[in-house]
Amino acid sequence: MAAGGYQGWGLATRAVHAGEGVDPVTRASSPSIVLSATFAPTEVAGFSARNRAGYEGYVYARLSNPTVHALEEKLAALEGGERALAFASGMAASHALLAGRLSAGDHLVISDTNYVGTAELVRDSLPRWGISVTPVDTSDPARIAAAIGPATRMLWIETPANPILRLADIAACAALARERGVRDVVVDSTFASPLATRPLELGADFVVHSLTKYIGGHGDAMGGAVIGRAEALGALNLEASVHYGGVLSPFNAWLILRGAATLPLRMRAHQENALELARALEAHPAVKRVHYPGLASHPQHALARRQMANFSGMLTFQTHEPGEAVAKRMIERLRVIHYAVSLGHQRSLLYWIPTAAVMASTFRLDAPAEAAYRAFAGEGVFRFSVGIEDAADIAADLAGALAG
Ligand SMILES: *Cc1c(COP(=O)(O)O)cnc(C)c1O
Numbered sequence: 001m002a003a004g005g006y007q008g009w010g011l012a013t014r015a016v017h018a019g020e021g022v023d024p025v026t027r028a029s030s031p032s033i034v035l036s037a038t039f040a041p042t043e044v045a046g047f048s049a050r051n052r053a054g055y056e057g058y059v060y061a062r063l064s065n066p067t068v069h070a071l072e073e074k075l076a077a078l079e080g081g082e083r084a085l086a087f088a089s090g091m092a093a094s095h096a097l098l099a100g101r102l103s104a105g106d107h108l109v110i111s112d113t114n115y116v117g118t119a120e121l122v123r124d125s126l127p128r129w130g131i132s133v134t135p136v137d138t139s140d141p142a143r144i145a146a147a148i149g150p151a152t153r154m155l156w157i158e159t160p161a162n163p164i165l166r167l168a169d170i171a172a173c174a175a176l177a178r179e180r181g182v183r184d185v186v187v188d189s190t191f192a193s194p195l196a197t198r199p200l201e202l203g204a205d206f207v208v209h210s211l212t213k214y215i216g217g218h219g220d221a222m223g224g225a226v227i228g229r230a231e232a233l234g235a236l237n238l239e240a241s242v243h244y245g246g247v248l249s250p251f252n253a254w255l256i257l258r259g260a261a262t263l264p265l266r267m268r269a270h271q272e273n274a275l276e277l278a279r280a281l282e283a284h285p286a287v288k289r290v291h292y293p294g295l296a297s298h299p300q301h302a303l304a305r306r307q308m309a310n311f312s313g314m315l316t317f318q319t320h321e322p323g324e325a326v327a328k329r330m331i332e333r334l335r336v337i338h339y340a341v342s343l344g345h346q347r348s349l350l351y352w353i354p355t356a357a358v359m360a361s362t363f364r365l366d367a368p369a370e371a372a373y374r375a376f377a378g379e380g381v382f383r384f385s386v387g388i389e390d391a392a393d394i395a396a397d398l399a400g401a402l403a404g
Helices: 011-017 066-079 090-101 116-129 141-147 170-179 230-244 250-260 263-282 301-307 323-333 355-363 367-377 391-402
Strands: 083-087 107-111 132-136 152-158 184-188 206-210 224-228 287-291 314-319 349-354 380-385
Touching: 011 066, 011 263, 066 083, 066 224, 066 250, 083 090, 083 230, 090 116, 090 152, 090 184, 090 206, 090 224, 090 230, 107 116, 116 132, 116 152, 116 355, 132 141, 141 170, 152 170, 170 184, 224 230, 263 287, 263 314, 263 391, 314 323, 323 349, 323 380, 323 391, 349 355, 355 367, 355 380, 367 380
Parallel strands: 107 132, 107 152, 152 184, 184 206
Antiparallel strands: 083 224, 206 224, 287 314, 314 380, 349 380
């Protein structure tokens, strides 16, 4: 499928067909896995990223591989971007973008609450490389505006943000960054998926996904991706894919390609089950509070309705009883839900995230920022990735573990 050949299609058709097609040689209907690490060029071609001599065919799999390329075309089509680059994990994608776009002396403004790996990478590693970092509450554009300085090159938001499901207004953030001369606006859209939100259409420059989550969707393949303009991603391919080397394996690309075909169907099921579970938990006597962007009780429900075409399957809840005791019962009793990290799989997954521990280890917020975090999370939250099992079975499993 030539790039852009999907332009007239809806998202469900893109999910099934973009990047794929009948094999012209074998007439195979479904995509084959090309495992080859090296390729025999048809002319004397360049040997390194700096010396490609204009050859556009495949040369070496760290630069590009046909199965990985097929997935990249599907991802670009789903996000409405010119090009996508796949990596070995979401963290490899995030690292590639941060290291590939920022230099010593640059300044990054980033959400003070986000995926823990990203939070630790920007706080612990970027300053060692001479890049300064200001974490802010990106749900408030005034705080972003106050944090932007002359050296700010990148604004990084995550919406909904892990683990507290706080939202950021992508269009407002992108407009603000543009006005203040910030070159790159990045959105980690892993929790939303392209079914909910397409940040490039709202003014962002780059979208990041952990493909390990909703897009792969089955918990059996790690992967990550950056989606954006062709020129920027071409440069990132030559630097980050080729030299940092965290490329996706063709086998994982094939698994994720297969998973992504059912993304629209799965997201509808995730949303339907999550809404039912969120309502059941809100009414449950053991539960103190539920956060779900699709509930009217979410403090940013109006923004969620505007920005998310699907409320996704992620919710958090707090219990009256101390969370650790409840978590211990969950480990013993849950059968349908797995007490495990990660999210976006067909299986329901649930995990206890205590506020004190993440404050001490990961987010290290100042007192006002910690107070804002606690307004969402209290002493901690159960992060619940609602799967696509029967909602009644998920609810019964959970009720069995909540009962003291
Ligand atoms: C999981 C996750 C990542 C990291 O992805 P991996 O595939 O685990 O490396 C990044 N951002 C968000 C929001 C995530 O949930």
